[in-house]
Amino acid sequence: MKVIVSDTTSLIALEGLQSIELLCAVFESILIPQAVLNELSAGSPDIIKKINAAGCIEIIRLEPSEQLISLQLVLDLGEAEAITLALERQLPILIDERKGRSIALQKHLIVTGFAGLLLLAVRKNVLQPSIAQSMLDQAISNGFRISDKLYRQVSATYQAEQIMLK
Incomplete structure (x- = not known):
């Protein structure tokens, strides 16, 4: 896996370990949707600096879609955007929450967690x-x-x- 989409939980865990850069050592590029960045920055305002410093993480703004709206009915916005982005780009996803993982697997995404x-x-x-x-x-x-x-x-x-x- 060279490129992966990430949800919030693994990023929070890595930040707590001061190891965001581990993502860059494992993947060439990590895509995170804007909603995930918003969730991260609400809990830790300094995370944006760390993400920018990592150099391998790209923030993606998603346009509203039927897929996204449908997922938002059952998941939080960050998970819904992460799964939508992974589906749109046909990429694996880094997601830890049980419900989000289950839905990602139902949609035939390659799933890993922290x-x-x-x-x-x-x-x-x-x-x-x-x-x-x-x-x-x-x-x-x-x-x-x-x-x-x-x-x-x-x-x-x-x-x-x-x-x-x-």
């Missing part, structure tokens, strides 16, 4: 598995939510990746 992003970083030799695990644990401490089942699966994968490095 834990998957960390795993991609490990597989691209951007992060050591132990660092990825620490980042996931810190994100959870910061308020990122992940099911126990997924946490165990991801942790086991990081451990397997660590063993393969030895």
Whole structure:
């Protein structure tokens, strides 16, 4: 995956870890819709500077469409715009909320989340598995939510990746 569309949650988790630039190490370009930027800047006014400094994140303004309006009936605006953008550009999406992920999958999008992003970083030799695990644990401490089942699966994968490095 060279280009991906991102929703808000993974960006918030990365900002909490002061690691927005990790996106640029894993992807050539990250597209975020204006509504996602608005959600981010409402929670952290400094994030716009960090996004601009990253150099690989592009803000996209979407025109109203039937697809967007339909998605807004069941999702928040950021998720609706992110899924619409991914559909319009036929790109994978970085999205963590269960309902948004489910809808993205129903629409046949390639979906990953924050834990998957960390795993991609490990597989691209951007992060050591132990660092990825620490980042996931810190994100959870910061308020990122992940099911126990997924946490165990991801942790086991990081451990397997660590063993393969030895």
